[in-house]
Amino acid sequence: MRQLTLNDVKAAVKGGSIFASGGGGWVDHGLEIGSAAITIGRPKLVSIDELPDDAIIVTATAIGAPAGTTDWQMLGKDYIKAVQLLQERLGRKITGLMTPQNGMSSSINGWLPAAALDLVVVDAVGDIRAHPTGKMGSLGLAGSLDYETIQVVAGGKPETGSYIELVVTGTPAKTSNILRIASDMSGGFIACARHPLPAKFIKENAALGGISRAIELGNAIIKAEKEDTSKVVDAICQTTKGKIIGQGTVIKKEIRYSVGYDIGTITIDTEDGLLTLHVMNEYMAVDNQKGQRVASFPDVITTLEPGTGRPVSVGHVKEGEQLSIFNIAKENLPLSTGVKDSSVYPEVEKVLGIDLAKYALEGHALVR
Structure with missing residues (x-):
């Protein structure tokens, strides 16, 4: 305590x-x-x-x-x-x-x-x-x-x-x-x-x-910001065992509000091709232009400013800006029973029109 x-x-x-x-x-x-x-x-x-x-x-x-x-x-x-x-x-x-x-x-x-x-x-x-x-x-x-x-x-x-x-x-x-x-x-x-x-x-x-994990990560970010903001992304990756899976320009943002949810997609043009981020309040999945799944809930998927490592939420993403996509694979996260519960996925899958459960529950390989 x-x-x-x-x-x-x-x-x-x-x-x-x-x-x-x-x-x-x-x-x-x-x-x-x-x-x-x-x-x-x-x-x-x-x-x-x-x-x-x-x-x-x-x-x-x-x-x-x-x-x-x-x-x-x-x-x-x-x-x-x-x-x-x-x-x-x-x-x-x-x-x-x-x-x-x-x-x-x-x-x-x-x-x-x-x-x-x-x-x-x-x-x-x-x-x-x-x-x-x-x-x-x-x-x-x-x-x-x-x-x-x-x-x-x-x-x-x-x-x-x-x-x-x-x-x-x-x-x-x-x-x-x-x-x-x-x-x-x-x-x-x-x-x-x-x-x-x-x-x-x-x-x-x-x-x-x-909560301790969030505080630990926050302290690592604060320390890196004091030393050199260019070190923040490295600090985030090292503390969480995460990595940047893509970086580029936001070319399309299509988000709509519906009964308590912000729903849609954000498309980022990277040097390796287009990446589509599926949004239901949060980023739930990332697909490449071949339709292959790159990251998927319960992975952590976050957009960051490339230079400062500052997180950019869905509501603040703007077309034309540069963003990095940060990912922590579920294997590096403590997972609760809630995200292993098959009953929580159909509702979200129906809204987004994509599969989530098979990646979350059955360990299907992602294109990392």
Whole structure:
């Protein structure tokens, strides 16, 4: 157990921005929420081994499209309110909070409500990288008919009538769909608390140490930035065992917003040919011009500025700019039960019109 600091906030946002895979929230939002957390309380990061097996852990997150295409508002108090509402509905003490994914602000998701409500931040994630659906970060429960979950959302603009508080119970699949609609109705981005589970279940199904990994990567980036920004990409690759799989000019960006998702493709012209990045909030796959899969979820796929190594999210990608495509193969990542759950893929495959499950689950070879 250790107390989280402002340096940890900065590092978690830096490292989380790589694991964000083009989505995962906003840097400014992560810094604001993280700074508020260490200002109003003393949030502590704990490993799952430090908690009793029956301690209740809740996932704190945000739901919506990160590309900035909607008029949304979510305040720090919304994260707190969502956890409070879940606590009231559960009727039992919550011990800690975890995040379903790393990201620009996602890595910080639980820090503010943990500080405000005297809970701990658990060093575990539902997925080491960011992903589009709540089902992917649901620790293998997405298709379960036996687990009755509680899911809560809070957020929106009261002045426009879009503020929503919603508590739902039921199967993870059905309640997740309801929350996605609520996010869209609130403006496209909303705070969420969900899935109260015992620590023993988290230990057996989560990607453990996910927050520490983001902080470690962030510290490596910060150190490289102080020495020479040209060393940042090397620092990212060395720390993660990742690599650059292509670099070139963005020649086409076709992204549309639909019910809480940013969907489409980004095409980059590299010296080895065209690479197409498939987007559903985050980068889910990369195909070459022969239609061969180069990288695929649950790989980390992130676009970087070639000179500085700064991550460029989907919403900030512009046609005509130079970008590098960074990849961490799934073999070099801790994988949760959630990304090994076959039930989470059909929905995303239908939207994108590509195969994902066969690469994620069956180990099909990629063109590396």
